[in-house]
Every structure is written in structure tokens, then in C-alpha cells.
Amino acid sequence: MDLLSLTIGFLIGTATGAAGAYIGDKCTDIRREKLATAAQKKLFSKLWDNxxxxxxxxxxxxxxxxxxxxxxxxxxxxxxxxxxxxxxxxxxxxxxxxxxxxxxxxxxxxxxxxxxxxxxxxxxxxxxxxxxxxxxxxxx
CATH class of the missing domain: 1.10.10 (Arc Repressor Mutant, subunit A)
Known part of the structure; x- marks a missing residue:
């Protein structure tokens, strides 16, 4: 295996890992935001009733x-x-x-x-x- 192939493989692996982490974090943020919004709506609904x-x-x-x-x-x-x-x-x-x-x-x-x-x-x-x-x- 030559040095060029090793370097290209390393760079592609690093880029794939970084992109995967970014997309995972983005999806987690969206999920947390939806949960927080739903929780706040539920809280307000309870406050409205009381x-x-x-x-x-x-x-x-x-x-x-x-x-x-x-x-x-x-x-x-x-x-x-x-x-x-x-x-x-x-x-x-x-x-x-x-x-x-x-x-x-x-x-x-x-x-x-x-x-x-x-x-x-x-x-x-x-x-x-x-x-x-x-x-x-x-x-x-």
C-alpha cells in the first residue's frame, strides 16, 4: 500500500466521520427542540386549565x-x-x-x-x- 492511498483513505474516513457526527448532532438537536416545544405546550395547557x-x-x-x-x-x-x-x-x-x-x-x-x-x-x-x-x- 502506498502513502498516497493511505492518505486519501485517511482523509475520506475523517470526512465521513465528521459528516456523520454533524448529521447526528443536528438530528439530536431537532429532536430535543421538538420535545421541549411539546413539553412547553403541555405545561401551558395545564396552566390554562388552572x-x-x-x-x-x-x-x-x-x-x-x-x-x-x-x-x-x-x-x-x-x-x-x-x-x-x-x-x-x-x-x-x-x-x-x-x-x-x-x-x-x-x-x-x-x-x-x-x-x-x-x-x-x-x-x-x-x-x-x-x-x-x-x-x-x-x-x-
Missing amino acids: HKELLSEMKQDMENPDYKFHRFFWVFQSSSIFNHDGHYLAYHPDKHLSLEHQLKTLESQGFISNISEPGKIVSKYQIHESLVEHLRAQKV
Whole structure:
């Protein structure tokens, strides 16, 4: 066996191995992404069943053209005075039973983040895009 044949065989074997590893990794990534998406859909479906009233209101807000790109909302009593320019999203504990616990659940699942300023009476939350996508896709 000459050196040229040995070198060509080595290069072809290396290229085949690298291509196989790349394709295998790509297929694994696609499978993991599908599993993660399915798991998140299942989780959201369960959350929808448990928090239907709040999530239905959020869905209506996300479908309202005035709030289409709003990703922040405030939580305060409906009898409170809130000074804010323009349109804003607000949810009220006196209108939703155990609103605080529902928001903690959404926060623990990564759908919202509490970004309240210390010392403020009004709580402020940020809505993550994954929640917006799930809300818009949810059939009522």
C-alpha cells in the first residue's frame, strides 16, 4: 500500500466521520427542540386549565391592537389611583382570586418576570414572548 492511498483513505474516513457526527448532532438537536416545544405546550395547557380566567383576560389584551406590543403590566387594587401616561395593562387582585399565587406560578415557569421597584406599592411584571405566543395560539 502506498502513502498516497493511505492518505486519501485517511482523509475520506475523517470526512465521513465528521459528516456523520454533524448529521447526528443536528438530528439530536431537532429532536430535543421538538420535545421541549411539546413539553412547553403541555405545561401551558395545564396552566390554562388552572388559571383560565386570568390567562383569558391576558389573551384578550394581547389581541387588542392597543396592547399588541405591550410586554409590561402592573398589579394593584382597582380602587387605587395609578398615574401612567398612555395605555397600560393592569390586573387587579380584587378581581382575580389569588392573583399573587397565579403570578408566582407563571413566574416560576418562566412566562413572566417580576420587575417591581423596591418600596413601591404597585407591582410591575414583564411578559415573556413565549407567553404571548402561547396566548395568541390558544383556542378559546
